[in-house]
Amino acid sequence: MxxxxxxxxxxxxxxxxxxxxxxxxxxxxxxxxxxxxxxxxxxxxxxxxxxxxxxxxxxxxxxxxxxxxxxxxxxxxxxxxxxxxxxLPTMSVIKIGAAHEFFSEKILPQLPKYNSCTISHFGTAEQLLELLKEDKLDILIMSKRFQTPGVEYLKFMDEEFVIVAPSDYEIVEFDNLKLEEQWLSEQKWVSYGLELPIIRRIWREHFKKRPQIRPIHVIPNLHMILKAVEIGAGLSVIPTYLLQNSLETGRTKVVYKHLKVKNELYFAYQLKNKHLPLINEIISVIREDKQDQRV
CATH class of the missing domain: 1.10.10.10 (Winged helix-like DNA-binding domain superfamily/Winged helix DNA-binding domain)
Incomplete structure (x- = not known):
């Protein structure tokens, strides 16, 4: 049998x-x-x-x-x-983890819609996953999937990253990638870290090599990086969900629009909590915000 x-x-x-x-x-x-x-x-x-x-x-x-x-x-x-x-007992408090920039743009505006208290944690995907495994988080939004026993991932959205420059920056147009890469390598760059996160992704995906650049400024905050670009500190790579207002008001512009990369974002939670009402409520509210932006 x-x-x-x-x-x-x-x-x-x-x-x-x-x-x-x-x-x-x-x-x-x-x-x-x-x-x-x-x-x-x-x-x-x-x-x-x-x-x-x-x-x-x-x-x-x-x-x-x-x-x-x-x-x-x-x-x-x-x-x-x-x-x-x-x-299961009703959760009166839900603990949410995310990158602080994503939280600021996508979760914070939705807080009045939640029917519970929230405790927020910010950090890298690895740091937040450890908190989830220790029951110090109930749900997190992250761009990586780790094979972790007892943790389930649910696809949320794609985030797109583009190269951004000040609005008055003089961009030299070329008709081939090699010359674009050479020109970009000669510019001043503002990076999230010395290891050039996301910038490195663009180089590898489009130019098939590591970038040979040293950032002039390292600022581990995307909002501050965007501000630095707006005031003329250099070029950087920014997710499009942060850029809408800056582009509309003419403070920045996208450089070589075809040179973009995407990250997949996931909700992560412990499998044992999959059907808790507040977990599903948080997911629904955050997804509503994404749908509202499409209208």
Whole structure:
């Protein structure tokens, strides 16, 4: 007789294409996860994955079984979690983590809509994730996904970064990337850090190399970097959600609009809290703000 847990383990392995990663996600040992798969394959009567030294890939029978099982397991798990949520205590305070610039632009304006008290934490994705794992945060918005047992990620939005200059900055136009890269390398730059975060991404993505520049100013705050660009301190890379007012009032302009990069932003929360009403409320309110901007 098939154990339901075998099905859950099979679907998790299928999603991660890895027994070890699936074991971490389900908080099981790797041998136990392998036993579930072996038992299910014995019950089915054929292999569900092709195993190599580096990865496993589903067989045609594995693909067929996953397409049948995945929606059923998701429905059952959601129903179970909904029942649990009704017996969980109501959260009177919710702890939110985000980069302070994102919080200022996207979360702070929405605070009056929340039906709870909030405690906010700011920091890097790594710092905030540690707080989440320690139950010092309930939900965070981050641009990285880490394979962390018990933590679930939900796609929120894409943030776009562009090169920005003061409005009166003289931009030399070229018809090829090499000359654009050479000209940009000769300019003064304001950076979030000495390691050139995001600036480095643009160089690697578009010029296929590391930037050979040294920032003239390092300011670990995007609002202050934008202000520095506006007063003529140099060029920088800024997310577009911070730029609207500055562009509309003619204080800055975008340089080489095709040289842009995107980050995916995610909500992260502990799986055990997935169906808590306030978690879903916070997500809904923040998403409403994103939808309002599209209207």
């Amino acid at each position: 098939v154990d339901f847990e075998w099905y859950r383990s099979f679907c998790t392995i299928y999603k991660h294409q890895s027994v070890s990663e699936a074991a971490k996600t389900r908080m099981m040992t790797q041998p136990a996860m392998s036993q579930h798969l072996t038992a299910l394959e014995a019950e089915v009567g054929e292999a569900l994955f092709i195993r190599t030294t580096r990865k496993i890939t589903p067989t045609e029978r594995g693909k067929e079984l996953y397409s049948q099982l995945a929606p059923l397991i998701e429905l059952l798990e959601n129903t179970t979690m909904s029942f649990k949520a009704t017996s």
